[in-house]
Amino acid sequence: MSSNEHWNQICNKSSTYFEECSINFANNLLNIDINYFNIYDKTNQEDNEKISLSNKIDEYSLQTSMTNNSSAESIPLNLICGVCGAPAHGYNFDQITCESCRAFFRRNALKNMYQFECRFGGTCVINMHNRRQCTHCRLKKCFAINMRKDWIRTEEERRLRQLKKLYKQKKQLNELSLDEQQLIANLPLVVRKKKGTKSLITRQVTQELVVSKIESIYPIDTFAIHRNLSNDDRILLNNIMNAYKLGADQADYSHINRCTSSTTLVQFLNDETAIYESLICFYKQIPEFKKSNLADQVLLIKSNVLYPSYSLSDLRFWSELYSCGTQYIPTGSSEHSLSLVPGR
């Protein structure tokens, strides 16, 4: 056994242990579907002859199509829809379904199932031909084979994508000016439908904010502030966000530009002044910050500066630390001499 393998074994023993902990923990608390591989579940087994028969056919054809890979192009693997038995092309929402059942699920899965009523007491057996006769039973079947409605993208996600897309297009056309970035950032927002409310589209300017981070490849990162924030919280957050945005825009990056290729990271990081200045610029924009007393203000700034004790050498990494640091809001203590060794 090589020393490499030996190492693997040692690590692995402890690994499984930890993994068990986490898995148990997760299973107990959360809704994780670990039956990912159980394609045919109970309900499917209870299905009628035809469908289970076609499942058998499916298995067979799958196997054969694997052995002789040269099968038809249009329906590559002879898959059949788990809902209606029609030919399928692949997975949709975690299960093999046909196009129509996919669309059907997309449209209806998020609605309340019991708004559809079955005229036959919910006993319909869905197949390719009768699938549109009973919405209730078709949807029931969808859930029975474990199609996952949580894989339908939320309104929020969709909006985010649209925004990204828009941004890309813009960027392609010409380099974005700052004004244009702002424009995109302030786009009127579509807010997800409220549960139990009939309100469709709400326009709320402060509901979602676009913060552009220094190093981000996509300057636009959208944060959808949850709708049930209190107004005060929303305003506060808004202020923080805007301050950040302004801070990022206005901050003096000359200390970065001062660096030459021979400037070491440590030198760079030790240039505390600039970091302080940026932080102050950031905080200054927040009215709530001004209201706090001076000592606390100083503390806030101070404790958000990390002193470089390591010879970290990557700026991007540091910038992340740094932006992370700005989120830590400490209180009360008088002096900090940061060090990472606890038992000093």
Next chain:
Amino acid sequence: MSSNEHWNQICNKSSTYFEECSINFANNLLNIDINYFNIYDKTNQEDNEKISLSNKIDEYSLQTSMTNNSSAESIPLNLICGVCGAPAHGYNFDQITCESCRAFFRRNALKNMYQFECRFGGTCVINMHNRRQCTHCRLKKCFAINMRKDWIRTEEERRLRQLKKLYKQKKQLNELSLDEQQLIANLPLVVRKKKGTKSLITRQVTQELVVSKIESIYPIDTFAIHRNLSNDDRILLNNIMNAYKLGADQADYSHINRCTSSTTLVQFLNDETAIYESLICFYKQIPEFKKSNLADQVLLIKSNVLYPSYSLSDLRFWSELYSCGTQYIPTGSSEHSLSLVPGR
């Protein structure tokens, strides 16, 4: 957000502080090599996405791969991806990963993590089959095993490379136009010297300190202690690990179970006692902790608890605040009255 999701996120938070402590602590001290136990046997390694269209197919591929098992040419070593567990070929960005996770990391590591949202509160356990279901958790896992985004080449370098390549081709054909020559001439020809390259070569020797800000959702799966750790460090790390393990086992999770669907996040987090107890339980197991003086011990515990004072209901934002806070390990100060309101 459904109350279910809401819960997931809450629960997730409670599990996080343990990992925060141990991971950050360890990361700060050591360059850790994390690897996984190969819970799949060798046959499973030949599993692949296309083939595993169904359970049956999995079985089939298992059987077939058992018969012609000796084809170990494509995967020379028994390496497995530290992110998803798939067969791996070697190191990518400082960790052993599969091809897909490599590409994934390349694509996403430089983006802001919070543009990806987890539908399950960031608790997904990534494996070979579900890896593309949750970008957020997959990326998180990448960082958790210490894949290094600073080894991704910069835009600058990329541009230069492309140009060089183009230049070579053109030169071969003697087709360089004047414009193109000009273009090339105007490019910064100084290649930023990548320290990553050096590290690659001297990976075994250099003991680089890696400070990761990444909050890992997973309890540490395993720590493969790096070969060139000092004995002392190794023992210390061991102790921390064991403490974590014990802490996770023994910790009283009743405060989680106490929560009903009407418990607010703030109420939950304000249940300080339980958090303290768990933390103490964790630290108690580490001999080095006992050796430190009492004030430091108290400080260490305290500084790893943040009190919620805002009724933020956007948990994503909150969780970022929170996770950043737990990384802050202060020393030497006598008393902290932690609170998130600066101007108190």
Next chain:
DNA sequence: GCCAGTTCATTCAGTTCA
């Protein structure tokens, strides 16, 4: 040979419209 980057066919979301 290793490990960066690069390319491109494929999969599976959403979208459109007859």
Next chain:
DNA sequence: TGAACTGAATGAACTGGC
């Protein structure tokens, strides 16, 4: 309702420097 779209993400298979 569902066939036919669009497009982002993925990952296998490349290239190329050292």
